[in-house]
Amino acid sequence: MKSLKKLVTLNKYLLAAGLAATFVSCKDDDDMPGTPAVGNIAAVASGDAQFSTLVAALTKAELVTTLQGAGPFTVFAPNNAAFTKAGITSLNTLTKEALTPILTSHVVSGEVKAADVKSGVAKTVNANNDIYLSKNADGVFINGNIKVIATDVDASNGVIHVIDNVIVPPSKSLVEVAQGNADFTELVSLVLAADPAVATALSAASATGLTVFAPTNAAFTELYKTTPKATLTAPANRTLLTNVLLYHVVPGRVFSTDLPNVTGEVATANPSGKVTFNLSGGAKVIGKTSGNSNITAANILATNGVIHVIDKVLMP
Incomplete structure (x- = not known):
């Protein structure tokens, strides 16, 4: 009987100790600082x-x-x-x-x-x-x-x-960027010689913008060896010139960092012409009859689109 009483007493002490420990633990938790709030x-x-x-x-x-x-x-x-x-x-x-x-x-x-x-x-x-x-x-x-x-x-x-860089809003249109670059004087002169709709489209563009693959003066000089400038600018060949220039324009803004996601043929502003891209060994845009044109400078931002510089004229 005494043993039973001792056991009951011991259990009471253990229960009291447990409650005390629980109370102390809760109190300690309440006193601990929470995770600092994140600022604005x-x-x-x-x-x-x-x-x-x-x-x-x-x-x-x-x-x-x-x-x-x-x-x-x-x-x-x-x-x-x-x-x-x-x-x-x-x-x-x-x-x-x-x-x-x-x-x-x-x-x-x-x-x-x-x-x-x-x-x-x-x-x-x-x-x-x-x-x-x-x-x-x-x-x-x-x-x-x-x-x-x-x-x-x-x-x-x-x-x-x-x-890793600062976003600076563009201040010039596609045409203004081309006109302000001494390496695009041939391109600008040909745009002026083509159907006026080309210059109008490049000046205005839609809300989604345009992407222009812009050949340098050196690229046109190379083209003139087989297709003289006088041939391209002759009034009888205005449609040919217009189609060649439109073949360098892709609807929408396509940045160099978009190209890894592009597969297959891409439509141009020339209704019957498409281009493809090859990124192995450097970014290249491929014309149907002209082959590879290297993209030598990319992502020149304009208010109505983006320009990539190429070293060879694209031919549909």
Whole structure:
């Protein structure tokens, strides 16, 4: 009987000790600090030294308050090295008015995580400038030559993706870019000699833009050895010239970083002409009768499209 009483007493002590331990444990848990709340986009950027130039630019443009707002926002954030790569080594010469269209071109309304990024146009909060995303096996790119180098930096009002260059909105049309480049004087002269519809199309373009594979003067000089310029510009051959020039134009914006996803023949503005691409040993566009033309410079952005420089005239 005494043994039974001792057992009951022991059980009471054990139960009391267990309750005490549970109480202490709960109290300790209550006293432990929780995970710190993630700050807004402006705060996250301000707390990261690699964004010091970006934060200074946002401050000068008076956009910090915007990125403290409810959002959500997706920010493609250039790090300090990106500003240097873009040739922006000082903000002293850039006014608020100059910085605002640049910085707002890095911000997309809504939260887009890396896994949800798709190739195509992305509307930014700069109503006058969209950006163009390419997603391929090598990652995500903007406007063909800006790479996303880190993704999904969380903030309370959105997400940050780090990029290796600065997005600068284009200011010239396709025609204006060509006219301002001394290596395209032959191309410009032939466009003026062709059907006026060619120049009109290149000046206007549609909302989806155009891609132009632009032969250099040297490329035309080589062509003239077999097809003299006088032959191309003769009034009787205007249709031929027009068809050749339209064969260098692809509807829509096709950046070099889109090419890995392109298979088969691609339609051109010449209704009866298609081109193909070969990326082995360097990017090449292939004309039906002219063969390979090397793309020697890519992703020259215009307000209404994009230009790639080629070293040989494409012939349908």
